[in-house]
Amino acid sequence: MTKQFLEFIYKYHYHLQHINDFNAVKVVLGNTSCDLDSVVCALVYSFYLHMTESTSESCKVSVIPVLNIQEKDLPIKTEVCYFLKLNNIPLKKLVFRDSLDLAKLSSEKKLELVLVDHHVLPHKDANLASSVVEIIDHRPRDLSVVWKDVKTTIERVGSCASLVGRILLESEFCSLDRTVAQLIAGPIILDTANFSETYGQSTEVDENVYAKLNELWDDLIPPADLFQQLSDAKQDVSSLTAEQILGKDMKVAGSVPIAGFPFLIQDIVSGKRIFENFMQAVADLGTVNKSRLVVLLGLHAGSDANDQIERDLGVYSNHSSISEKFVEFLKNEAAFLQLAPVCNENPVLQNLSVFKVLNTKASRKAVLPLVMDFQNRFSDILSDK
Numbered sequence: 001m002t003k004q005f006l007e008f009i010y011k012y013h014y015h016l017q018h019i020n021d022f023n024a025v026k027v028v029l030g031n032t033s034c035d036l037d038s039v040v041c042a043l044v045y046s047f048y049l050h051m052t053e054s055t056s057e058s059c060k061v062s063v064i065p066v067l068n069i070q071e072k073d074l075p076i077k078t079e080v081c082y083f084l085k086l087n088n089i090p091l092k093k094l095v096f097r098d099s100l101d102l103a104k105l106s107s108e109k110k111l112e113l114v115l116v117d118h119h120v121l122p123h124k125d126a127n128l129a130s131s132v133v134e135i136i137d138h139r140p141r142d143l144s145v146v147w148k149d150v151k152t153t154i155e156r157v158g159s160c161a162s163l164v165g166r167i168l169l170e171s172e173f174c175s176l177d178r179t180v181a182q183l184i185a186g187p188i189i190l191d192t193a194n195f196s197e198t199y200g201q202s203t204e205v206d207e208n209v210y211a212k213l214n215e216l217w218d219d220l221i222p223p224a225d226l227f228q229q230l231s232d233a234k235q236d237v238s239s240l241t242a243e244q245i246l247g248k249d250m251k252v253a254g255s256v257p258i259a260g261f262p263f264l265i266q267d268i269v270s271g272k273r274i275f276e277n278f279m280q281a282v283a284d285l286g287t288v289n290k291s292r293l294v295v296l297l298g299l300h301a302g303s304d305a306n307d308q309i310e311r312d313l314g315v316y317s318n319h320s321s322i323s324e325k326f327v328e329f330l331k332n333e334a335a336f337l338q339l340a341p342v343c344n345e346n347p348v349l350q351n352l353s354v355f356k357v358l359n360t361k362a363s364r365k366a367v368l369p370l371v372m373d374f375q376n377r378f379s380d381i382l383s384d385k
């Protein structure tokens with residue numbers, strides 16, 4: 001790791017301990033799933049802002065990357081921990097949501113919030129909207145959310161790290177060293193399944209950014225090796241509980257939780273994977289989010305980019321009418337998913353309907369706006385308040 005990047009890691013952690021000494025705090029905040037893409041974007045873009053803007057101790061402005069989870073939940077992000085350690089980034093120097101009171105900073109008019117890898121604030125963070133100054137995201141734009149006077153980059157690409165990487169590559173930023181380049185390369189390779197055509201997530205932007213990184217640094221970890229390492233780390237859930245697995249890669253669409261798994265839900269139905277109290281954990285997830293619907297998304301991408309991609313979708317509700325209405329909605333509004341029902345005769349998994357997603361290019365980015373649309377139409381039956 002270069003001296004500049006290492007100094008930044010330690011400096012922002014020092015700033016956290018003296019936060020009241022600053023006139024303004026620019027926070028780069030990843031999304032609530034805290035996946036590898038989100039974490040890398042927060043770290044790298046913070047470093048970029050620190051190096052290129054007039055944010056220094058002399059003008060009393062601090063730049064801090066924040067991981068949008070509690071510190072106790074970091075161990076369930078297995079691929080994040082693996083990749084940061086691989087790049088010699090000390091996990092103890094990371095900053096989490098429970099490390100910094102963003103609401104207090106916002107109320108004091110000291111917060112400048114940059115959103116990376118998302119552009120819609122969850123309900124619990126609605127009070128931070130007035131502090132948002134910039135957005136970088138790669139999800140489909142939510143037209144119901146309008147940001148005024150906010151610098152916005154929202155573009156459909158495979159990895160948000162590609163958008164951040166492009167900004168660095170196109171600027172006069174001179175510290176794009178090997179560590180920063182390798183950090184950017186990681187989520188690009190993982191999120192595109194090493195540019196797999198079957199997976200269907202890569203774009204010309206992803207390919208161009210990765211190619212330029214390799215032009216600068218020809219000793220980056222070979223992409224096939226990196227994809228296998230990250231896939232293996234992501235799929236290693238052997239030490240996790242059912243609750244931790246549900247929280248490993250979770251997003252919330254309005255109030256509906258959408259939990260992503262690094263394996264197929266069919267594996268649980270068939271008994272291939274057994275997690276104690278799994279259905280209770282799913283029910284609790286709905287209760288915590290005050291939602292009568294929980295959506296589960298399974299994925300088998302293998303550790304080899306040439307492996308066949310498989311996806312499936314689970315629908316849980318203890319109100320059968322809600323499950324049936326949501327499934328009917330998907331069949332009518334999202335025929336492109338190509339859903340095929342999976343027989344579930346497992347008595348332990350009551351109230352869970354599972355479907356193969358035959359369109360393997362339909363990732364969660366395609367499902368999330370559908371769930372939002374469903375909630376907007378049927379909010380009266382979904383809320384469990």
